[in-house]
Amino acid sequence: MKFHLIADTHCKTAPDHEDNQNLALALQDMKAICPKASAFAIAGDAMQDGYGREFANLYSMLDQHNPLDQPDVGTFICLGNHEVRGGYYVPGNQWIPNTEQEGSLPTPYYKTAYNLYMEYNRKYMSDTQGKICFDHWIDGYHFIAMNPDNGLKDMAYFSPGQLEWLEEKLAEDASDDKPIFVISHWPLRDTYYNSNMMEGFGHQDAKVKEIFAKYPQVVYFTGHLHTRFARLEIQSRPFGTMVNTPCFQSSLSGYVVQVEENRISLKARNYIEKTWLPEHDFEIQWPSLPVLVAKAKKAPPCEKLIGAIAEAEEIMTMHYENNWVKDAPRPELFYNLPDTKQRIERLRKVFLDYQGVK
Ligand SMILES: [Fe+2]
Numbered sequence: 005m006k007f008h009l010i011a012d013t014h015c016k017t018a019p020d021h022e023d024n025q026n027l028a029l030a031l032q033d034m035k036a037i038c039p040k041a042s043a044f045a046i047a048g049d050a051m052q053d054g055y056g057r058e059f060a061n062l063y064s065m066l067d068q069h070n071p072l073d074q075p076d077v078g079t080f081i082c083l084g085n086h087e088v089r090g091g092y093y094v095p096g097n098q099w100i101p102n103t104e105q106e107g108s109l110p111t112p113y114y115k116t117a118y119n120l121y122m123e124y125n126r127k128y129m130s131d132t133q134g135k136i137c138f139d140h141w142i143d144g145y146h147f148i149a150m151n152p153d154n155g156l157k158d159m160a161y162f163s164p165g166q167l168e169w170l171e172e173k174l175a176e177d178a179s180d181d182k183p184i185f186v187i188s189h190w191p192l193r194d195t196y197y198n199s200n201m202m203e204g205f206g207h208q209d210a211k212v213k214e215i216f217a218k219y220p221q222v223v224y225f226t227g228h229l230h231t232r233f234a235r236l237e238i239q240s241r242p243f244g245t246m247v248n249t250p251c252f253q254s255s256l257s258g259y260v261v262q263v264e265e266n267r268i269s270l271k272a273r274n275y276i277e278k279t280w281l282p283e284h285d286f287e288i289q290w291p292s293l294p295v296l297v298a299k300a301k302k303a304p305p306c307e308k309l310i311g312a313i314a315e316a317e318e319i320m321t322m323h324y325e326n327n328w329v330k331d332a333p334r335p336e337l338f339y340n341l342p343d344t345k346q347r348i349e350r351l352r353k354v355f356l357d358y359q360g361v362k
């Protein structure tokens with residue numbers, strides 16, 4: 005099974021704006037390189053300000069160039085902070101600073117963005133009964149799109165009702181051998197080097213981690229950080245596998261994700277130059293480290309397993325001390341170090357051998 009994944013396209017109100025034209029070209033390239041893809045996702049900030057004209061442009065572009073044969077069940081256009089906070093210069097729409105807003109009361113633009121999304125995105129959602137989040141099962145894999153319930157300046161806000169829905173959905177026919185793909189705009193805090201930038205995820209960070217931790221087979225795709233290719237990481241965490249998606253607007257790139265029983269491959273592609281970027285590919289070996297650790301913890305304890313669990317937990321809880329301190333020297337990326345990759349592979353082998361899987 006293959007799907008297309010991009011983020012942060014930041015489409016504008018003028019249909020002929022370069023960012024819009026690039027996306028139209030990219031959609032055509034996606035169709036050409038992988039005509040049988042089963043899904044297509046934009047991990048938020050698909051639009052610059054969430055204006056009606058932007059929705060009209062983006063969705064008419066999708067009507068014309070959606071790369072899928074069956075767009076209605078495979079298209080996941082997620083909302084980011086840009087759409088739900090609205091443009092700064094709209095009268096009466098001063099952004100609410102993250103720190104001053106708990107999120108329970110709708111911010112000025114949120115209702116407009118919500119209404120536009122529910123109207124335009126209806127064709128890609130099942131009946132959600134007013135919920136802004138939705139899910140589909142595609143080729144036997146569960147895809148869940150998490151959209152925010154309020155329009156803060158930078159952070160996410162997910163209501164208690166939506167988090168309850170998320171937990172129910174994760175439980176739906178869950179099998180620990182299969183990844184569950186969750187797509188949202190916001191990375192969780194203390195993951196990537198700059199994941200705490202501008203307050204990071206928001207007040208529900210701990211709660212979402214707690215929910216995901218019950219399903220370590222979650223693969224969580226996010227955008228928002230506009231991280232340069234060379235600084236992108238895929239991380240193993242106790243709450244799943246985290247994937248930081250490149251910013252389409254600046255890199256003109258994204259991933260073709262190929263899902264196989266033993267691995268998930270992310271093939272980097274520049275859609276405008278029509279080139280593959282193998283130096284920026286990633287592979288997630290499956291079962292992933294978080295899945296194997298969760299299983300090992302349920303097994304009868306033995307010395308070898310206890311040591312491997314402790315080492316894996318050390319890797320899965322590594323975090324950057326100076327998380328995005330402006331102008332501070334940037335640290336080496338833990339997860340991209342050959343040493344970390346080797347340790348993860350060695351530990352996976354210990355767990356797999358123990359389970360009798362060759
Ligand atoms: Fe963005």
Ligand SMILES: [Fe+2]
Binds near residue numbers: 084085229
């Ligand atoms: Fe963003």
